[in-house]
Amino acid sequence: MQLAKIKDCLKCQIISQNIDLNLDIQFAYASDLMSDVLLLAKPGALLLTGLANNHTIRTGKIAASSAIVFVRGKKPPETAVKLAVEYQIPILATELSMFDACGILFSNGIKGITIKK
Amino acid sequence: MKPDIIFKQEFKIKGGDFINGGDASCKIGNILKEVGIDPDIILRITVAAYEAEMNAVIYALKGTMVFSIGTDKITLKIEDEGKGIKDIELAMQEGYSTATQEIREMGFGAGMGLPNIKKNADIFNISSKVGKGTHLEIIFYLNNKNV
Numbered sequence: 001m002q003l004a005k006i007k008d009c010l011k012c013q014i015i016s017q018n019i020d021l022n023l024d025i026q027f028a029y030a031s032d033l034m035s036d037v038l039l040l041a042k043p044g045a046l047l048l049t050g051l052a053n054n055h056t057i058r059t060g061k062i063a064a065s066s067a068i069v070f071v072r073g074k075k076p077p078e079t080a081v082k083l084a085v086e087y088q089i090p091i092l093a094t095e096l097s098m099f100d101a102c103g104i105l106f107s108n109g110i111k112g113i114t115i116k117k
Numbered sequence: 118m119k120p121d122i123i124f125k126q127e128f129k130i131k132g133g134d135f136i137n138g139g140d141a142s143c144k145i146g147n148i149l150k151e152v153g154i155d156p157d158i159i160l161r162i163t164v165a166a167y168e169a170e171m172n173a174v175i176y177a178l179k180g181t182m183v184f185s186i187g188t189d190k191i192t193l194k195i196e197d198e199g200k201g202i203k204d205i206e207l208a209m210q211e212g213y214s215t216a217t218q219e220i221r222e223m224g225f226g227a228g229m230g231l232p233n234i235k236k237n238a239d240i241f242n243i244s245s246k247v248g249k250g251t252h253l254e255i256i257f258y259l260n261n262k263n264v
Contacts, residue, residue: 033224033227034225035225035228036227038229041164053224054136054139055138055225058139064159
């Protein structure tokens with residue numbers, strides 16, 4: 001699914017400008033706990049989170065996330081936006097809850113990531 | 118004869134620095150990408166580096182992370198000065214954490230850091246002295262296909 005469609009489905013606001021909306025995304029994970037994101041890390045996956053700080057962006061970079069969507073109307077501070085631009089990770093924000101955002105993406109074919117034991 | 122170490126860099130870690138904490142691991146990821154290491158190996162290395170770096174930021178006063186690329190392996194050595202770990206076996210258990218509520222609100226302290234480092238590493242050595250600090254050695258083999 002293209003990032004442009006994800007943006008439309010979730011009624012997202014684009015936070016970091018000049019992003020590639022043609023980006024193709026197949027997988028996503030959703031968590032407010034960055035430790036869990038690091039466990040699930042899969043290159044190219046979309047990260048949905050309600051945690052909006054610098055570490056969300058760094059975790060996204062480390063986990064090689066394709067993009068980050070902040071849910072529940074959370075907005076990252078300016079320092080986090082700058083980091084996202086530096087790391088070239090597109091960031092978007094939606095007013096939807098985590099559950100609703102995940103449900104919409106899942107019903108549109110985005111797959112989840114199961115923890116590797 | 119090829120040298121054993123092709124590249125080496127030391128990063129300083131400052132305890133409690135949540136603004137810059139994690140930056141060294143991101144830089145390591147960029148270096149590995151430039152060198153042309155396999156993305157799956159980069160992911161394992163950067164995840165382990167980030168977990169280790171953030172542990173030092175969260176729990177220690179200061180520390181260093183030495184990153185070296187060899188002909189057949191990549192090594193991370195993280196040495197911190199701080200309170201150390203009283204019971205390593207307990208600290209290695211998934212879910213065990215001594216993190217404060219403040220740390221948890223930042224998205225960390227789930228008790229998955231050390232187990233996740235071990236999971237991603239080929240070799241993981243840990244030693245710690247209470248009141249002194251913790252030393253980690255993390256090795257990833259390249260299977261001679263990337264460097």
